[in-house]
Amino acid sequence: MDLQWSAADLAFRDEVRAFLDEKLTPDLRRAGRLMTSVYADHEASMRWQAVLHDRGWAAPAWPVEHGGCDWTLTQHYIFSRESVLAGAPPLSPMGISQVAHVIVEFGTPEQQAYFLPRILSGEIFFCQGYSEPEAGSDLASLSMSAVVDGDDLVCTGSKIWTTHAHEANWMFCLVRTSRTGKKQQGITFLLIDMTSPGIEVRPLVMTSGEQIQNQEFFDGVRVPLSNVIGSVDDGWTVAKYLLEFERGGAAVAPGLQVTAGEVARAASGQPGPDGRPLIDSPDFAAKLADARIRIDVFEILEFRVLSTAAGGGNPGTASSMLKILGTELSQTLTELLLEAAGPRGRAYQPHATRPGGPVAGFVPPADGYLSGEEWQAVAPLRYLNDRAGTIYAGSNEIQRNIIAKAALGL
Structure with a gap:
């Protein structure tokens, strides 16, 4: 692997630096410098996403046809490094860096057309509904049920440790649609509108005193079957794909x-x-x-x-x-x-x-x-x-x- 930057790479670095110098306000830099966790101040993060979206750089790792950048590996690294050095607040990863990739890979054309542009603009802000009170790292043990009723899945159960659920208007969620076979089977990957009737969000206070994580309760929440990503009962395949981005998708x-x-x-x-x-x-x-x-x-x-x-x-x-x-x-x-x-x-x-x-x-x-x-x-x-x-x-x-x-x- 050649670790030397070319003249073109150095020119791109200078372009990124000039952009950051121009667009990062003192308040945005302060929000990045004084972060206390992996998540920036929500308002500052969304303001910075709007600036990047206007430049076409909000989701550089996406396919170009969906709004990504035709960058080399080195350019992705340079952009990430220069953003950190400049003190830019990071964007929330749940939408742009996680669920968007499974929508691109497993979503229907209709799902891609609806969700991807709205994730980029910030109109849709996702949280992740994976962990449950009795299913954390052993994710396959999840029990939140989703029963087919006509054109809907009726969801009942609870999710926990959900970052920014109090800010999000959508959740990507793993639900139990079948209990036959191995516990990894019968899981479905579902997109849930957080304004749906029957959802309650309760904040959890961290040891730092911050309210970033939450617990959610679903009481007969109806979700259209058209919001399933991939196939019913095959959500484990989708979830494993997403976890590869969650655990190693950024610099x-x-x-x-x-x-x-x-x-x-x-x-x-x-x-x-x-x-x-x-x-x-x-x-x-x-x-x-x-x-x-x-x-x-x-x-x-x-x-x-x-x-x-x-x-x-x-x-x-x-x-x-x-x-x-x-x-x-x-x-x-x-x-x-x-x-x-x-x-x-x-x-x-x-x-x-x-x-x-x-x-x-x-x-x-x-x-x-x-x-x-x-x-x-x-x-x-x-x-x-x-x-x-x-x-x-x-x-x-x-x-x-x-x-x-x-x-x-x-």
Whole structure:
């Protein structure tokens, strides 16, 4: 693999930088810089999506005929990296980076014509209805039922840990349409209008105090059969396809590299145990160096996966590898950032951040007082949020089982 950028690639990088310099307002940059989780402030994210959509860059990985960009692998990487470096708030992945791909692959022409343009414009905002109170990483154990009644499926049950369900107007959902055969059989992939009668959304408060995840209750919700993606009872095939994008469909290494740089800068300005800058502490420096080496290795694996995808191949178990390595590296970096923040990082100061959802029950100080600097307020919230990284999108234990079975034959 040639890792050298060509003159054309460098020209494209300059084009992206010029666009970001022009279009990223100070408020949008602040929303990206002060994120406390993998999700940006919702309003800022949607405003940035509108800017990208106007430029034709909202969904560069989509097929060109549906609004994607005819970019090379290197151009995709450059765009991702430059966006992170510039502090752009990320877009919500559920629509553009996840369900859109299964609509392209398995959807009817009518479904593609209706949903894809509206996902791009932001008119339709998706959440993901996979996990249930009794079915998390063991997703095939889901029990939310959907019974055929005329031209509809009547859905009854509950979903949980649903990011931005309080913001979404559509959900892509896995439902149980049959209980015969293996538990992976009889599952259907369904698109549900969240304004349908019989749906109740209850927010869940995270350890960080943010309300990003939710639980939903479905009481006899009628959904047209025309909203099924693929075939009834064959949703497991669709879901597995989507999970490959959820676990490894975007460039993650640039964000990890930027965070490692933040850690180094923070540690340079904070005293260590001996009074010298923390970055000069042999123990801290060794941990940061180890993380940066692992990020470099991760980036090479990511290049390989993106190259496979760009050539029309299937990432396969490499998606699970990326999910494991990426989330564990992110946890390592947030631990180091919290260590660098020191005592001021222990203060709970969400008013100085831009969280991905409302913060329950927190009353900010009237004068906006902040103990320390903004990054020190962000550090503990990022740390708390990142604890979930090795659980969501299929726990890392499950990912290791997938690799052991599919790649190693164990």
